[in-house]
Amino acid sequence: MPPLIVITGPTAVGKTGLSLALAAAVNGEIIGADSRQVYRLMDIGTAKPTLEERRQIPHHLIDIVQPDASLALAQYQALVYTAIQGILARGSIPLLVGGTAQYVNAII
Template identity: 45%
Template sequence: MSRTVLVIVGPTGVGKTGVSLELAKRLDCEVISADSRQVYKYMNIGTAKPTREELAAVPHHFIDIKLPDQRYSAGEFGDEARACVADIFSRGKQPVVVGGSGLYIRGLVDGFSGHRIADENVKAALQDELRQRGIATLYARLQAVDAETAANLNRTDTQRILRALEVFEITGTPLSEYLKKTPAPAEFESIFFGLTMPRVELYKRITQRVDTMISAGLVEEVRVLEEMG
């Protein structure tokens, strides 16, 4: 299984963490978390991070690497996770990716090029901002983050302005940079394992998880984050 990354995916609550820990015992693995919320410190309960004991038992990467007010994009994760995979292989270990965020996994496995990047949530948020603030405000923001693309667009070209901002919001890299290059292929193969279970059982597990989170102090965790600003 040399140079093959194992990728465990599935819905919230299906048991991805447990499977990854069991694999780690058998295959001498290190876990790459592809969860876009677990990268942030102080969000332990709400993001269902592995416990201290689990983190101590198996090396994990990309957990608690950013403060809540720091931006971290799928593009950044993809680049850094590829470097992490190479490092794990160099030490004779087996990388296991646990997700998480589909965009993060795509950034790792496929890389990004401008025409393939899309996120309906980001797009909807930009549409809301357009309605509230107008295209002039969005164009000014594009000038600040991607002056080259902005210079080539009409100030009223709503569709292309939104598209350029969408790419930047998702990846942290200007669209103009993506148009100059194609993503480098990954230097490893990937095998995906999709976990599933009957919907009724999954919903029951999610409900139990929420109850456990609240009992563990989720409300207080959110309050602390709000106080941090």
């Protein structure tokens, strides 16, 4: 497995702030590991990073699925592996950030 920083925990404990600071310090890009933040239009109640935060540091797997669609774990896993390859190819460090243990465990 290539280098991967993992930041996980429950909603609204500071994962976003920590991940933004760490990503800036290590030339990182953030990969979302939250089963609700993958959905477009689900901003309230998900503690999704703001557009401004997403402009500061590249984010992946946020707002990728329509609310009436589903995302299987195997699909998520494949998308993460593709994102990791792209991040590493750019010379950056991937940070897996979120609170969905099933998503995190599928990657680590």
